[in-house]
Amino acid sequence: PIGWGLIGASNVARQWIVDAIRAQPDSQILNVLSSSEERGARFATENGIPAYTTDIDAILADGNVDAVYISTANQFHCSQTCAAASAGKNILCEKPVALGIDDARKMIAACHDAGVVLAVNHHLRCNAMHQKLRQLLEAGEIGRLNAVRVFHANFLPQALQGWRINDPNGGGLILDSTIHDIDTLRFLIGSNPTHVMAMTQSGRLAHDGVEDGIMVIMRFPGDVLVQIHGSYTVPFSEGGVEFYGTNGVLIGRDCMSQRAAGRLFMRNADGEREIPVHHHNLYHYALAAFSNAVRGTGQPAATGEDGLAALAIALAIRESALTGRQVEVEIP
Ligand code: NDP
Incomplete structure (x- = not known):
């Protein structure tokens, strides 16, 4: 099974990604992070997610979370990806991968060093x-x-x-x-x-x-x-x-x-x-490719390097x- 944490109670998560994760075999969304307790609670209830948190470490420390989907505002993609990589989580990050080249390179290096998948959601x-x-x-x-x-x-x-x-x-x-x-x-x-x-x-x-x-x-x-x-x-x-x-x-x-x-x-x-x-x-396809990459049987549709080149x-x-x-x- 692949356990997921959502980092960001975003519009795109609600509209497309919750459904796309659940369309994959053996995949569950376990938790959602929001900077607002109220928004997190509402997002969890509306989307049938069993937990919400305002503390990213609650997701990163959870051994049942194998992968995170990062769809916060763009300036948070880098720090949250690096933190998730250090915690050994596989990462599907929204585009733009980061706001600057150095940040994007840091993210790729962090994921490479941790041996986790980094994908960028160029759908x-x-x-x-x-x-x-x-x-x-x-x-x-x-x-x-x-x-x-x-x-x-x-x-x-x-x-x-x-x-x-x-x-x-x-x-x-x-x-x-x-x-x-x-x-x-x-x-x-x-x-x-x-x-x-x-x-x-x-x-x-x-x-x-x-x-x-x-x-x-x-x-x-x-x-x-x-x-x-x-x-x-x-x-x-x-x-x-x-x-x-x-x-x-x-x-x-x-x-x-x-x-x-x-x-x-x-x-x-x-x-x-x-x-x-x-x-x-499109999103089912991206999530299927990402899930295969996490299981070691494929490649993400767009990699961290693709995200860096586009940036x-x-x-x-x-x-x-x-x-x-x-x-x-x-x-x-
Ligand atoms: P949203 O504005 O919905 O979400 C971004 C962040 O804004 C969320 O993490 C949330 O913070 C915060 N937020 C949401 N609602 C409110 C609110 N009412 N008041 C204050 N803050 C709020 O953005 P999108 O979903 O449009 O985009 C998120 C990311 O996804 C971006 O990186 C964007 O580029 C990307 N994107 C990609 C698409 C694709 O098809 N590949 C499509 C659309 C967006 P918190 O988590 O703290 O609650």
Whole structure:
């Protein structure tokens, strides 16, 4: 069995992860940590969790807890991961893995030294449509890749209009949403960008200089140009990706959300056809991969190193937006 502790009485835990953990064979949620006694108690009751605590050590000292899911606000990911690793717990950490490169490296080292699994919950690579798209790209179905466009603009729901739009340290579109686009591109293209440039918007929803809109351009190895549009402030938009190759185009529609959704189309000299996709729940998939890694029979969908690479690229994008310059990406 895998016993779980939830570190963070968060929205994403309630909406997706409690269910995804329970969908795994032999997995139980034993405890939830909140900084507020009242919120912890409510979260435990509403989700049928037998205990709650405001003291992380109560979870870390519990020998029945094998794994923790960390979904606190971003500035806590590093210290809580390092503490959990020292206590020998396997860790599924939310993205961004950390706010800075040094912290992310520290987390990877702590988990490596403790011999525990570190996974980062970049869920979009668990979408069956993206997985199919990757297979087609790898099989050379559209020939040599020339350019990619990513559409990931939406309107941030009222319930999420908290730290995302008012915290200059842990908030902002880049580390919240663009970092998912980056991970998805790394997964699909199979490499890291070498150079990035970006311009951001602020002030439509976000304040205190926090960005709420972005356009990014990037160069990937092989002279592949990539463009991302991301936003918190665009209603009625549809998330998607377009991959342009020498022999054809692959188009993914409605594929940038948390839902098991997305339709894939291929257009070439024969015309346009839809490629069938058999969808699965993204979070069930991530939790299954993580559980296999804990049992020593597989790898997480996205590792700590994946989280670090996505963070490094996201920070390069932020630097470009702040300086107005092209930034060379260094993956530590
Ligand atoms: P929440 O704001 O719901 O949760 C973050 C923390 O905020 C919680 O740990 C909680 O603290 C605190 N909190 C929750 N409700 C309140 C409240 N009413 N008043 C004060 N504090 C509160 O954030 P999200 O669930 O949206 O995000 C959590 C993490 O998950 C982030 O790192 C985010 O980037 C990531 N995320 C990932 C997604 C994915 O699909 N991979 C999707 C959404 C988010 P406490 O625990 O102390 O109660």
